[in-house]
Amino acid sequence: MVLLEIEHVSKHYKMGEITVRALDSVSLNIEQGETVVLLGPSGSGKTTLLNLVGALDRPTEGLIRFNNADITRYSRQKQFSFRRRAIGFIFQTFNLFPTLSALENVQYVADLAQMKKSKQKSIEALTSVGLEERMHHFPHQLSGGEQQRVAIARALVKKAPLILADEPTGELDFRTGKQILQLLLEQQNNNTTVILVTHNREIARITDRVVELHSGKIAEDGSPKNGKVPIEELRW
Ligand SMILES: Nc1ncnc2c1ncn2[C@@H]1O[C@H](COP(=O)(O)OP(=O)(O)OP(=O)(O)O)[C@@H](O)[C@H]1O
Ligand SMILES: [Mg+2]
Structure with a gap:
């Protein structure tokens, strides 16, 4: 089933x-449950595209359908409820609230989505990223990699149908980075769609489909150039 249809989208x-x-x-069309890597050099338009798909911004031209509904025509209120319901964001800069603990940062998003047992679910999400010992720490008491893991827990807690991950391993050491990629790939088991942005061609090899952007245009759309590899064998 097609989840996302991106049609002639331009942003100027x-x-x-x-x-x-x-x-x-x-x-570009993306199926439900697909994991797609969006690859491209700095400035190629990766974050811009994620922002449009996540209804944080509107295209200059073209349209984007999510489950057949054109999200580019949504009012601000509808954009907000769409984001709350449908999207788990992992931003390139983590965007944690500095005055909330790790747990509160995650629970805030769960509460916004009106989840039941939001605290319990938030603890589970933090545990899944290996932060069960750190959940009462504030962002300034966490390393860059730990902050990034809080941001990832925040994106996973809602079990949203679409996860938008902008360079989620950028701040992480190799070992932690691989764990996070593993976690994102596992979201396929819940039929969650993941769009993973990276400028790293090696990281792109974790999936079956790599969409390459160059200067705001799709240059390639297919399997990774050097073949897919299991995460254990990944080196970057
Ligand atoms: N709000 C904005 N106003 C003006 N220009 C912008 C804005 N946002 C992005 N751009 C420009 O649009 C182009 C694409 O930017 P974008 O952030 O999407 O790139 P990117 O592929 O995510 O790069 P990076 O890998 O460095 O994060 C760049 O030339 C950037 O300078
Ligand atoms: Mg970017």
Whole structure:
């Protein structure tokens, strides 16, 4: 079943005299339960595309359907409830609330989604990323990698149908990075769709489908160039 239909999506930013074409007529379908890596160099439009799919922003042209509904026409209120219900975000900069503990950061999102037993579910999500010992710490008491794991727990806690992960391993050491990739891949078992952004071609090898962006356009869409590898064998 197709979950996402991205049709001729462009995003242009007007900066005084110049127009930056961050995305230029991108078309793409993504199936429910698929794990897709979005690969591309810095500035190629990866974050811009995630922001549009997550209804944080609107395209200049084109449309995006999620379960057949055009999310680009949603009102602000509908965008908000769509994000709350359907999207687990892992931002490139983690965006934790500095005055909330790790547990409170996760539970905040669970409460927004009106989940029952939100505290219990938040503890489970933090445990799944190996932070059960750290959940009462504030972000400034956590290393960069631990903060990133809180951000990942926050994205997983809702069990949203779509996870948008922007360079989730950027701040992590190799071993922790592999655990997080494993966790994201396992979301396939719940039929969760994951879009994983990276600029690293080796990391892209964890999945069957790599979509490559160059200067806001899709340059490739297919299996990883050097073949898929099990996470244990991954080196970067
Ligand atoms: N709010 C904005 N206003 C103006 N230009 C922007 C804005 N956001 C992004 N851009 C520009 O759009 C292009 C794509 O940016 P984007 O953040 O999507 O790249 P990216 O692929 O995520 O890069 P990175 O790997 O460095 O995170 C860049 O040239 C960037 O400077
Ligand atoms: Mg980016």
